[in-house]
Amino acid sequence: MSPIQASSAVPVIDVRGVTRRFGSRTVLDGVTLLVERGELFGLLGPSGSGKTTLIKLMTGIDRADEGTVRMLGEPMPKLAMLQRFGYMAQSDALYGELTAKENLTFFGALYGLKGERMNKRMQAAMAIVDLEAHLNKAVSAYSGGMKRRLSLAIALLHEPELLVLDEPTVGIDPVLRQSIWRELGDMRKRGTTIVLTTHVMDEAEKCDRLGLIRDGKLTATGSPEEIKRQSGSASIEDAFIALGGGARA
Numbered sequence: 001m002s003p004i005q006a007s008s009a010v011p012v013i014d015v016r017g018v019t020r021r022f023g024s025r026t027v028l029d030g031v032t033l034l035v036e037r038g039e040l041f042g043l044l045g046p047s048g049s050g051k052t053t054l055i056k057l058m059t060g061i062d063r064a065d066e067g068t069v070r071m072l073g074e075p076m077p078k079l080a081m082l083q084r085f086g087y088m089a090q091s092d093a094l095y096g097e098l099t100a101k102e103n104l105t106f107f108g109a110l111y112g113l114k115g116e117r118m119n120k121r122m123q124a125a126m127a128i129v130d131l132e133a134h135l136n137k138a139v140s141a142y143s144g145g146m147k148r149r150l151s152l153a154i155a156l157l158h159e160p161e162l163l164v165l166d167e168p169t170v171g172i173d174p175v176l177r178q179s180i181w182r183e184l185g186d187m188r189k190r191g192t193t194i195v196l197t198t199h200v201m202d203e204a205e206k207c208d209r210l211g212l213i214r215d216g217k218l219t220a221t222g223s224p225e226e227i228k229r230q231s232g233s234a235s236i237e238d239a240f241i242a243l244g245g246g247a248r249a
């Protein structure tokens with residue numbers, strides 16, 4: 001059975017008619033998007049098309065001018081929801097003067113983790129991103145890629161039922177990228193819902209469904225196969241361009 005057929009009646013993410021304006025500029029224009037439990041959903045769109053803005057509305061960091069956003073059945077924004085999903089922003093929200101361990105402990109406490117479970121989860125999350133050897137290093141001494149990996153470890157720390165990841169593999173080398181994708185696949189099999197943005201076409205192919213965003217509008221949704229069929233294209237890259245993408249996905 002596909003994850004969609006197996007889903008419960010209430011979508012994990014329920015975005016309806018969402019519009020977001022900055023001054024006179026409409027950055028999201030009437031976006032409606034439902035993501036079901038256990039789906040791995042990828043948002044694709046040219047730079048500046050509105051992906052991060054949509055992610056920020058989902059996570060409650062920003063508020064829509066029109067329309068509604070519900071996550072796990074709850075209207076957003078809602079502070080208490082922070083414990084129920086993991087969020088990796090595009091820019092790393094880390095404390096540079098603290099070590100990785102101290103950062104993890106800080107965010108773990110926000111998620112309600114402590115004691116033995118905190119230690120176990122810290123080890124497990126750092127193993128996934130291959131940073132166990134750098135636990136006691138100050139984050140200011142981390143490279144850009146290491147910071148991305150630590151941000152991902154923080155998003156995974158509390159084993160949330162929903163993960164929202166804004167370009168999670170940018171700056172991560174191909175070998176680790178593959179192992180992170182394997183881990184995302186395993187989490188999805190365990191029922192975790194994952195929404196992510198990507199510019200990488202082979203990552204898009206691994207998603208259950210994709211949403212293409214262009215100039216603040218959702219121009220197509222469907223499985224990678226459906227998207228290719230809709231556009232009569234042989235690859236997601238061609239489909240993306242045919243469905244109004246751009247040179248850069």
Ligand SMILES: Nc1ncnc2c1ncn2[C@@H]1O[C@H](COP(=O)(O)OP(=O)(O)OP(=O)(O)O)[C@@H](O)[C@H]1O
Pocket residue numbers: 022027045046047048049050051052053054090
């Ligand atoms: N706080 C803000 N104030 C004004 N304009 C904003 C604000 N946030 C985003 N924008 C504008 O909204 C548009 C969409 O931005 P957004 O970050 O959502 O794009 P994106 O699709 O995530 O791009 P990228 O792939 O480059 O990350 C851009 O033109 C951006 O300049």
